[in-house]
Amino acid sequence: MTGQVRGEWPLYEVFVRGKRGLNHVHVGSLHAPDDQLALRHARDVYTRRNEGVSIWVVRSSAITASSPDEKDPLFAPSGDKVYRHPTFYDIPADVPHM
Amino acid sequence: MPAVAEPELEPGAEAQLETQLEAQFEATIGRKDRIEPRDWMPEAYRRTLVRQVAQHAHSEIIGMQPEGAWIGRAPSLRRKAILLAKVQDEAGHGLYLYSAAETLGVSRQELTEMLISGRQKYSSIFNYPTLSYADMGTIGWLVDGAAICNQVPLCRTSFGPYGRAMIRICKEESFHQRQGYELLMTMMRGTDEQRAMVQESVDRFWWPSLMMFGPPDDESPNTARSMAWGVKTHTNDELRQRFVDMTVPQAKALGVTLPDPGLVWNEERGAHDFGQPDWDEFWEVVKGNGPCNAQRVAHRKKAWDDGAWVREAALAFAAGDCRDTSGDTSGDTSGETSNETRTV
Numbered sequence: 001m002t003g004q005v006r007g008e009w010p011l012y013e014v015f016v017r018g019k020r021g022l023n024h025v026h027v028g029s030l031h032a033p034d035d036q037l038a039l040r041h042a043r044d045v046y047t048r049r050n051e052g053v054s055i056w057v058v059r060s061s062a063i064t065a066s067s068p069d070e071k072d073p074l075f076a077p078s079g080d081k082v083y084r085h086p087t088f089y090d091i092p093a094d095v096p097h098m
Numbered sequence: 099m100p101a102v103a104e105p106e107l108e109p110g111a112e113a114q115l116e117t118q119l120e121a122q123f124e125a126t127i128g129r130k131d132r133i134e135p136r137d138w139m140p141e142a143y144r145r146t147l148v149r150q151v152a153q154h155a156h157s158e159i160i161g162m163q164p165e166g167a168w169i170g171r172a173p174s175l176r177r178k179a180i181l182l183a184k185v186q187d188e189a190g191h192g193l194y195l196y197s198a199a200e201t202l203g204v205s206r207q208e209l210t211e212m213l214i215s216g217r218q219k220y221s222s223i224f225n226y227p228t229l230s231y232a233d234m235g236t237i238g239w240l241v242d243g244a245a246i247c248n249q250v251p252l253c254r255t256s257f258g259p260y261g262r263a264m265i266r267i268c269k270e271e272s273f274h275q276r277q278g279y280e281l282l283m284t285m286m287r288g289t290d291e292q293r294a295m296v297q298e299s300v301d302r303f304w305w306p307s308l309m310m311f312g313p314p315d316d317e318s319p320n321t322a323r324s325m326a327w328g329v330k331t332h333t334n335d336e337l338r339q340r341f342v343d344m345t346v347p348q349a350k351a352l353g354v355t356l357p358d359p360g361l362v363w364n365e366e367r368g369a370h371d372f373g374q375p376d377w378d379e380f381w382e383v384v385k386g387n388g389p390c391n392a393q394r395v396a397h398r399k400k401a402w403d404d405g406a407w408v409r410e411a412a413l414a415f416a417a418g419d420c421r422d423t424s425g426d427t428s429g430d431t432s433g434e435t436s437n438e439t440r441t442v
């Protein structure tokens with residue numbers, strides 16, 4: 001984990017909405033001195049070919065993340081609830097539109 | 099960061115935990131799943147990746163120079179716009195890759211300093227000069243072509259951020275190669291003098307392009323480990339072969355001769371036999387003794403030094419030193435107090 005180097009522009013994470021109807025998706029990061037320049041840099045770095053209709057930038061330090069470890073107990077509550085999935089239920093094949 | 103101190107581990111327990119983490123890491127690699135920045139990873143894996151991704155990023159950034167030198171001398175507005183867009187893409191590639199390297203816990207500043215001080219390398223190809231406008235075509239065709247051969251398999255590399263950067267880059271490389279090939283085709287339809295320029299350029303760039311895949315497999319001691327980790331998926335010689343096989347028909351269609359008398363189709367192997375580049379020359383260039391090494395690094399250093407006041411001024415402006423700060427409460431943009439943690 002990197003502490004910010006003195007004199008270095010802060011790090012921003014960049015999210016781009018590819019087109020109307022889609023979510024913003026994380027595309028990478030960049031350094032910028034402030035929010036406005038982060039947006040401009042994001043446009044130049046991540047949307048040179050119309051890859052987006054909208055950009056979000058957020059300071060990396062503002063993000064709170066779970067541990068990505070798949071053994072993370074955070075995700076345990078959903079691990080054993082197979083009944084949340086449609087395939088849990090046996091329906092005869094000849095019942096239509098299910 | 100946990101708010102509570104980690105409980106003290108009993109002696110021996112730490113080693114056991116490490117073995118367990120290592121087994122989890124190996125299992126992830128074994129499933130061909132990706133390793134993500136906050137996963138535990140062996141120190142050697144992290145170091146290998148930092149070296150490789152940084153070297154790759156530096157190559158994109160230094161790679162702007164040989165082509166950038168010709169923007170002002172482009173023969174038409176069309177060619178100038180294309181070349182500008184291409185060089186701008188290479189800057190973007192460098193930034194995608196620096197951003198991937200930073201997820202491994204190195205700062206952008208450290209990376210730049212390691213490039214400028216010569217502690218980290220970049221691709222040896224960019225230490226050769228660009229002597230004519232035909233080189234703009236040859237670089238797109240051969241150099242970006244070789245880069246594509248290297249980069250397509252890297253889209254599936256085991257470290258998530260590196261693979262994702264490669265996917266973005268590969269999408270853009272096809273334009274680079276095609277514009278170069280089209281430029282050469284245009285020149286080949288021109289005068290005898292223009293055709294001679296193309297051949298002369300191809301003669302100069304052919305062998306350095308083959309060197310882009312790195313030394314032969316038996317002189318590349320780290321390849322086996324990189325492949326076991328899923329960082330690399332093909333050996334240097336495999337990729338070099340693939341490149342030669344792809345390029346031969348393109349050269350034929352263009353009407354140029356690749357300067358290798360040993361280049362012949364081998365029916366039995368279903369592949370071309372070809373000569374070896376001058377590996378002594380390769381190692382000399384890697385050591386810093388190529389035709390343009392000093393010039394390339396000096397140019398980068400000058401750009402970095404000359405830009406210092408801009409970086410400082412932008413930070414000062416963001417901190418509100420020179421504007422009305424009413425409504426601005428962020429206050430910590432000078433960077434001294436924030437503790438940035440990469441999460442994604």
Ligand SMILES: [Fe+2]
Nearest residue numbers: 158187188191
């Ligand atoms: Fe590139």
Ligand SMILES: [Fe+2]
Nearest residue numbers: 188242271274
């Ligand atoms: Fe390129």
